[in-house]
Amino acid sequence: MDSTKKIIAEVFNEIAEGIESGTFSKKVKIGLTTFGSEHGIEEMIKAAEMAKSKYGDFDVVLIGPKVDCDLEVVEAEDAEDGHKKMVELLEKKQLDGCVTQHFDFPIGVSTVGKLVTPALGKELILATTTGTTSTNRVEGMIKNAISGIAVAKAVGIKEPTVGILNVDGARAVERSLMELQHGGYDIKFAESLRADGGAVMRGNDILTGTPDVMICDSLTGNLMVKIFSSFTTGGNYETLGYGYGPGIGENYDKLINIVSRASGAPLICEALRYCATCAKNHVLIKASTEFKLANTAGLNNIIDKLLAKDKPSVSEKVEIPTKKVVTFAIPGIDILDLDDACKSLWREDIYSESGMGCTGPVILVNEQDGDKAIEVLKKTGYK
Known part of the structure; x- marks a missing residue:
């Protein structure tokens, strides 16, 4: 009898948690960007259709060119546009997650x-x-x-x-x-x-x-x-x-x-x-x-x-400029130089962040600051 009560209690707890989290009766939506594959867009569509056929407890949304299939498609012009759409959908909670080939x-x-x-x-x-x-x-x-x-x-x-x-x-x-x-x-x-x-x-x-x-x-x-x-x-x-x-x-x-x-x-x-x-x-x-x-x-x-032994005795302090939206990626900076490279831009009143893409380290700046940032990094020997 006690074991039966325990099972019933566990079931009701799962129901309550499901209702609270919003996942009890709602399928999660997972995006898939279709640009960028070395095997072509058809391979990405095939993957999504395989997932739909094999599982079925979640929905797949394609992000890319318009295609003839039974899946929802969010149209994008190219890989860059696809990534912007992906981020927008995630931020608006219209997707619960996304699978993509590259992200900084x-x-x-x-x-x-x-x-x-x-x-x-x-x-x-x-x-x-x-x-x-x-x-x-x-x-x-x-x-x-x-x-x-x-x-x-x-x-x-x-x-x-x-x-x-x-x-x-x-x-x-x-x-x-x-x-x-x-x-x-x-x-x-x-x-x-x-x-x-x-x-x-x-x-x-x-x-x-x-x-x-x-x-x-x-x-x-x-x-x-x-x-x-x-x-x-x-x-x-x-x-x-x-x-x-x-x-x-x-x-x-x-x-x-x-x-x-x-x-x-x-x-x-x-x-x-x-x-x-x-x-x-x-x-x-x-x-x-x-x-x-x-x-x-x-x-x-x-x-x-752990880090104390690696710190210099006197550390230079550089004021960080006003934060901006950073979407312009500058590759080619050695990972050990990322922090100092960012500081070199801050000294020129260019807001920057360090990041890591699938192809290596990047410096991220605002689109309008891209050209100036590249010039500064070249002058200071980081690029």
């Missing part, structure tokens, strides 16, 4: 991918795969762990285990995450399958999917996604996995999942599924919650200690 995420936001590992066919969350969480490698990987945990919980893993890929900075990341754990943040470390064990993972652990969440820098993660998604096809057509995943940051407010220009319909179909699951389970809210918990456990103090 701000520094502090990077994507959490998902693989299917070849040894056991297990899904592995890879944090992160594009974008840059921090220009400091170790800080970035520490925060990637929190982002990865948030996404794991959003896709249904209640207590995800975490491993740290054995790349430069892995031991410092391990020490910092253990300190965060001792401060009260609930993080569960995986054990490597190799004889010496430990939370620092080997390449073997990627193949088997030892942890639920594997932590690495985004360049390594990007390489892993490319290899795992296309190793059966020769590299020019990605078929396996879920793509590069949603952009996650401490206070980021748009659900944008990334796929490659080389991604084929089977992978894009699963990327749409991945995005829809993240939307239904409020991954951005979960990320915000995880970062709050981590901050309470001392994350900021851990990061401050």
